[in-house]
Amino acid sequence: MRCIFKLSLFVILFFFYSCGNKKEPEKYFFVDGVVLEIENIHTGWGYYRQRVVYEFHFQNRKYQQIEKTGKAHIYSLKYHKEDSVLVQIPDGEPSEARLVKVTKRSKWNF
Numbered sequence: 386m387r388c389i390f391k392l393s394l395f396v397i398l399f400f401f402y403s404c405g406n407k408k409e410p411e412k413y414f415f416v417d418g419v420v421l422e423i424e425n426i427h428t429g430w431g432y433y434r435q436r437v438v439y440e441f442h443f444q445n446r447k448y449q450q451i452e453k454t455g456k457a458h459i460y461s462l463k464y465h466k467e468d469s470v471l472v473q474i475p476d477g478e479p480s481e482a483r484l485v486k487v488t489k490r491s492k493w494n495f
Contacts (some may be wrong), residue, residue: 388415400435404453413473413474414443414474415474415480416443416472417440417441417470417472417488418440418470418471418472419470420438420439420441420464420467420468420470421466422438423435423437423438423465423466424436426453431458431459432456432458433459434453434455434460435457435462437451437484438450438451439470441479441482443479449480450477450482452483463487465490468491469488469491470484470486470488471488
């Protein structure tokens with residue numbers, strides 16, 4: 386009985402500890418960026434992932450990031466070289482930047 390009580394107490398405390406320590410960003414910054422390079426990676430069964438290299442400016446500094454996208458069919462890949470993109474930066478940390486969406490397509494990709 387004592388062992389069951391200790392085990393259940395441990396599980397409850399672990400659950401509350403793991404849920405309570407996730408800090409959500411308080412403030413987001415949005416900046417414009419440009420896609421420099423794209424690599425389409427075949428994952429099988431007609432699906433591809435993209436490795437996107439993009440660049441953006443934040444607080445008078447230039448940053449370059451690499452991001453992998455989710456699986457998609459070749460005809461519905463999201464990013465193309467020289468696209469203008471919107472970049473989301475949580476709490477002013479450029480190392481945590483994420484691509485949000487394409488704002489302007491490059492003239493070479495339709």
